[in-house]
Amino acid sequence: MKEISRNKSQEIAMQILASFLLQQSKNLVINVEGTFEDVLDMPYEDAPIFLKETIIKSLKYENKIIAYISKYLKDWKFDRLNICVQAILILAVTNYRYLEEKIDKKVVINVAVELAKKYSEENDYKFVNAILDNCLND
Numbered sequence: 536m537k538e539i540s541r542n543k544s545q546e547i548a549m550q551i552l553a554s555f556l557l558q559q560s561k562n563l564v565i566n567v568e569g570t571f572e573d574v575l576d577m578p579y580e581d582a583p584i585f586l587k588e589t590i591i592k593s594l595k596y597e598n599k600i601i602a603y604i605s606k607y608l609k610d611w612k613f614d615r616l617n618i619c620v621q622a623i624l625i626l627a628v629t630n631y632r633y634l635e636e637k638i639d640k641k642v643v644i645n646v647a648v649e650l651a652k653k654y655s656e657e658n659d660y661k662f663v664n665a666i667l668d669n670c671l672n673d
Contacts, residue, residue, distance in 0.1 A: 539583050545626065545646050548589045549654065550574050552622035555594065560618070565594070585636075592633040593625050600628045607670045619654040623647050623663055631671050640671045 539547070554570050567590070568579040575582055593600070604624050605613050613621065627647040630638045644667045651660035 539586070541585070542646065544583060544586045544589070545630075546650060546653075547574055548586055548593070549619070549622045549626050549650050551586075551590055552593055552626055553618050553654075556618050556621055567594075588634060589626070589629060593629040596629065596633055597625060600625050600632075604628060604666065604670060607666050617655050617659065620651065620659055620663060623650050623655070624666060626650075627663075627667050627671070643671060644668060 551570055551574050554574065555565050558565050558570075571579045571582050571587075571590075601613050608616075613624075616624075624647070627643050630646070631640060631643045644664060647667055648660045648664050651663040655663075
């Protein structure tokens with residue numbers, strides 16, 4: 536098994552979460568292992584522990600995270616956001632609040648902004664930055 540960097544793990548986690556959100560939006564049952572294997576192109580058992588922990592906790596706390604983020608959305612509804620932006624926001628809150636290894640707020644926001652620049656509309660990264668800057672408080 537080849538080693539996957541933390542930044543690459545974050546990108547893969549966002550892709551997996553976006554896939555799950557899409558599955559949910561179509562009222563499909565989430566296939567965790569199958570989605571991991573499709574995105575990673577490796578057996579679920581070989582996926583990095585950090586990546587599995589991130590996804591499992593994102594799913595476990597998804598409703599709580601969405602409710603939390605929604606308090607900071609001015610004139611927006613979470614389910615109306617682009618699916619990639621939804622995944623990025625859920626991932627960022629999971630990283631900051633729910634993982635065993637604590638990740639600094641600036642690092643979490645930087646990773647989220649970079650993902651938004653790569654995977655969403657032209658200026659969505661500014662929206663992601665503003666929301667996370669407001670909601671990631673101790």
